[in-house]
Amino acid sequence: MSQDRWVWQCERVIPSETGAGAPILQEILKQLEKNDWIQHDIFSIHLAMEEALVNAIRHGNRLDTSKHVHVACRVSSELIRIEITDEGEGFDPSAVPDPTDPANIEAPSGRGLMLMRSFMSRVEYNDVGNRVVMEKERAKQDDQKKD
Amino acid sequence: MAKQQRLEVSEVGDVTVVHFRDQRIIEDLGIQEMGQELFHLVEGENRKKLLLNFSSVSFMSSAALGKLITLDKKVKAKGGVLKLCSIRPEIYEVFAITRLDRLFDIRKDESDGLGSF
Numbered sequence: 001m002s003q004d005r006w007v008w009q010c011e012r013v014i015p016s017e018t019g020a021g022a023p024i025l026q027e028i029l030k031q032l033e034k035n036d037w038i039q040h041d042i043f044s045i046h047l048a049m050e051e052a053l054v055n056a057i058r059h060g061n062r063l064d065t066s067k068h069v070h071v072a073c074r075v076s077s078e079l080i081r082i083e084i085t086d087e088g089e090g091f092d093p094s095a096v097p098d099p100t101d102p103a104n105i106e107a108p109s110g111r112g113l114m115l116m117r118s119f120m121s122r123v124e125y126n127d128v129g130n131r132v133v134m135e136k137e138r139a140k141q142d143d144q145k146k147d
Numbered sequence: 148m149a150k151q152q153r154l155e156v157s158e159v160g161d162v163t164v165v166h167f168r169d170q171r172i173i174e175d176l177g178i179q180e181m182g183q184e185l186f187h188l189v190e191g192e193n194r195k196k197l198l199l200n201f202s203s204v205s206f207m208s209s210a211a212l213g214k215l216i217t218l219d220k221k222v223k224a225k226g227g228v229l230k231l232c233s234i235r236p237e238i239y240e241v242f243a244i245t246r247l248d249r250l251f252d253i254r255k256d257e258s259d260g261l262g263s264f
Binding site for chain 1: 209237241245250
């Protein structure tokens with residue numbers, strides 16, 4: 001996606017505190033509403049970002065107040081791309097247990113990554129595992145109605 | 148009854164009906180408090196039949212799901228029954244994707260939920 005097709009973008013650095021991502025999250029959601037993205041897309045992006053931010057802050061940076069999370073967002077008429085980078089050691093996303101496995105179904109955590117992958121069009125981690133890129137393709141034209 | 152910050156609790160017969168004060172159950176402290184208040188209903192007040200009404204909930208994160216799972220275990224350990232109702236379609240999608248729609252007894256609305264005990 002060439003840079004000149006982005007209609008909006010922002011970058012923020014946030015502290016490793018729970019809830020610190022709320023302002024940028026609201027800014028992004030507001031932008032999507034302003035550009036008439038359908039509610040299901042907005043819900044999906046909200047959920048995926050919420051999970052990714054919690055992962056970066058709580059698991060990546062381990063709530064270490066000396067570490068930060070970098071959030072970058074770009075929106076075109078058809079796509080949103082979100083990059084979230086923490087300053088932790090990273091992890092192997094392929095090693096996360098399947099939360100729908102009967103052995104794990106009653107585990108109190110471990111569903112965030114699955115929800116990110118289910119609600120976004122693309123979720124990729126860098127080799128280290130401390131940066132995630134998520135994209136959501138906007139719902140097709142015939143689904144484009146305000147809810 | 149302990150003062151509830153995150154929940155609105157009422158009784159219909161012998162069923163405890165719980166509504167959530169927060170439309171969005173995402174913030175860490177709020178989820179912790181919600182969990183503690185739910186657990187207290189079971190462990191502190193020994194309520195055996197719980198119906199959680201999600202009609203006011205428009206958003207919830209996976210951390211909140213974790214609290215519900217823990218609540219379910221506590222209710223079962225006490226020989227009680229937990230049911231959920233009035234879950235909006237987008238929230239229900241979260242339960243379905245995580246297969247938690249098979250763990251929890253989810254009912255269409257409060258009337259259906261109450262009638263199922």
